[in-house]
Amino acid sequence: MEWSAKIIIHHAESKIAVSFEKNAALIDRIKQFKGRYWSSTMKAWLLPDTEENRKHFGLPLVTDLLPNEDGIKALYNYKNWMRSKRYSESTIKTYMEAVKSFLTFFNKKATSDISNQDVIIYNNNYILKNNLSASYQNQIVSAIKLFFITVQDRKIEIESIHRPKRAKVLPNVLSKEEVKKILEAHSNIKHRAMLSLIYSCGLRAGELLALKPYHIDSNRQIILLKNSKGKKDRIAPLSPKILVLLRDYYKDYKPKTYLFEGQTEGKPYDARSLQVILKQALTKAKIDKPVTLHWLRHSYATHLLESGTDIRYIQELLGHSASKTTEIYTHVSTKKIQQIKSPFDDL
Template sequence: MRWNAQLITHRKEKRIAVYFEKKPELIARIKQLEGSRWSQTLGVWHLPDTFENRIRFKIHTSSPNVPSDEGIAQIDKFKQWMRSRRYSESTITTYSEALKSFLVFYPEKPISEITNEDVIRYNNEYVLEKKFSTSFQNQIVNGIKLFFATVRDTKIEIDKIHRPKREKVLPNVLSKEEVKLILNAHTNIKHKTMLSLIYSCGLRCGELLALRPMHIDSKRNIVLLKNAKGKKDRIAPLSPKILEMLREYYKVCQPTTYLFEGQIKGQPYDARSLQLVLKQALQKTGITKPATLHWLRHSFATHLLESGTDLRYIQELLGHNSSKTTEIYTHVSTKSLQQIRSPFDDL
């Protein structure tokens, strides 16, 4: 990270001050975070003091908001358990901080005496009180469940801890015309190739940035995705147009370790910088939708479905475990809807 953060009180409000080198790309990133503001008086950018932001900027809550000695020991044990199972560092941080906040909520209670009712009370009096998002609440509950599933001598009944009901949010999709405008917005070959590869293969941002030159199999026309989400390998088809673009890009940029590298050779391109590349493309095309890189993946799946591709193949291409995850794209496909005649037209 190229920034430091600390807790401050600004205008009688608890905030997190973020200090970093005043570069345009870093300012653009901080602006994207909800609730970010610039203080002319302090000469610093600052954000709401939330649990999510504390995790994001690695701010550890100081005394007296600390767990008991038993709690601290159990958090360390939990971290070791997750590392031995090769959980990602971001997941380890999220789950251990979630557990920490839970154990701080019950500082005097022995862990062996904690019950399901305590989890419910924590959810109602802490998580809901702080107005965390449903997805973030799910992460917290996942962390607590995982901890108690790996610790003995507890009264917690793991299967009876319920996650919050997920909001049924439809994926955001761009039209083919909008995608074409976005992909053609940049003259920079690297920027254009990265965005095009995400859409043409339905990649997640992390999957794109983890690619190495050896993962492009030009003879079989496939892209090999190593250790994708869920630590699963999968393959994606490589279109002739993309292969041609990749060859041109390779001649110009000559990457060494990763297929797409940043300013430092051998280091992967920065994820936030890639989001900024998309934002610039949106500005150039005049598209006002708040599109993210994941919108390109959603658009890939929806456009495949509309062109008649079987849902099972789309599931494989996206790397979904369950067909139910892929079925959500049937709700945003307009192919069937366009064939429905509105009764209004007959009036």
């Protein structure tokens, strides 16, 4: 029974991805790990990136060594600096772990003496040597660049730190017919409302779960998204159809604090349970694709583009800082492509 394990970044968190051929015995063993879940996108079981789990799967340990005294002091200052800049606690945790790993690798060297060449050495002799993913490497680079802003009298040139070349991956998009099947699959109005709201407003899963009842402005037919990615507020239009669905849902459930609450009153709905709801909808709709919640957001943007909506408005609706991020949807829109006549038809 063979399996493989590696460290990856999934939804901005470090995870251990474990994959193997379908095997009942291994599945039973993996289910014994606390916090594990199956990712249909990664085609792997994802486990919390802990020292215990790393040791179990023979992965490199972060705490085999520690940064030197100079590095520990610099890490403390780095943490305080990020907090003063109002970085989220999850970002602070991720960046602290990344820089701790980096400084541990050079624990015989003063922090101020670390150079750009050392970053290259770390990438080659730690990240590449241990087959860590490009996304994890990119996360490390972001953390290192930010860290050295806080280090005085440094040798390193922050802007010269290079990032790994990113693969040009197009977003996954569903047809309108597929979206309709998914959204109508559940008879439970709460489940249907959550999935429908994600698609109808192009929301991220976290944005949906953070919603509170007063964020729905039915008079102006808009939804207010507070502290979204990058701490940016934005608004999105609400269709009359989704408003009717939300009113019916509200009458039945009467949520108190969050628009969608879990079993505990006043607590937001669980993110993993939301993923299960989508998986159940896919089964009922008989759609055999590794669809994620983010596919609904991608589909919303692409369908807007195909219906003639200006890409600048789509950028605003999605909360993208740069137009370049939004322009990727022009590569998956099929409206123009379908109008191209293949020379095969003239043979």
